[in-house]
Amino acid sequence: WYAIAKIAGVKACEAIRKQFGKDYVSLMPTNLYGPFDNFDLETSHVLPAMIRKFHEAKNNNHADVKLWGSGTPMREFLHVDDLAKAVVFSVKNTLPENLYNVGTGRDVTIKQLAEIIQKAVGHQGEIVWDSSKPDGTPRKLMDSGKLNALGWKDSIALSDGIKATYSWFLNNQENFKEVKL
Incomplete structure (x- = not known):
């Protein structure tokens, strides 16, 4: 349903643009x-789940962290502040x-x-890959060239964004469910 809802939103926007000249x-x-x-850990996506897993392992003095798959799939990640800047860019400019795809154009392996x-x-321990679990799609990378050509570009490096996200996580832990590792 998620994909259908996205397509419906895109098509509705396209129809309004065409019919009313917006x-x-x-x-x-x-x-x-x-x-x-x-x-x-039950419902999150890969990046926040890993932050939580490594944090819990560090706090509980666990020597290793077990992660799904082989670690070879490639994914692209964008900080929400960069998306917010893309939204502002799209409002301030007549596109x-x-x-438009909004991404970094760079991917990393898991x-x-x-x-x-x-x-x-x-966390100082070892990362253990559980290859009995699925990897998912080998590569997911968007082409954001159309938006980049108009002047928008992401600005938050992945490592910097992760550090900032972990800092936010540390300051807001009281809002999270208790986890048993």
Whole structure:
């Protein structure tokens, strides 16, 4: 249903643009992360789940962190503040088309992501890959060239964004469910 809802929103925006001559656009972001993310290990996406796992392992003195798959799939991540800047950019500028991808144009392996998060959290243990669990799609990378050509570009490096997100996580832990590792 999620994909159908996204398509319906894009098509509605396109119809309003065409019928009423409004400068409405649809922005399609890549994988987002940042403050106010969902850090619940049962329902969160990969990046906030890893932050939570490494944090819990560090606090409970666990020597290793077990992660799903092989670590080889590649994903692109965009900080929510960069998405907010893309939204402002799209409002301040008349964009010639209806639909724009919003991403960094750079991807990392899940293994690289885990290492960046492990360093940001300060966990000193080992990362154990559970290859009995699925990897998912080998690569997900958006082409944000249309929006970049008009002057928008992301500005938050992944490692910096993860550090800031972990800082937010530390300051807001009381809002999270208790986890048993």
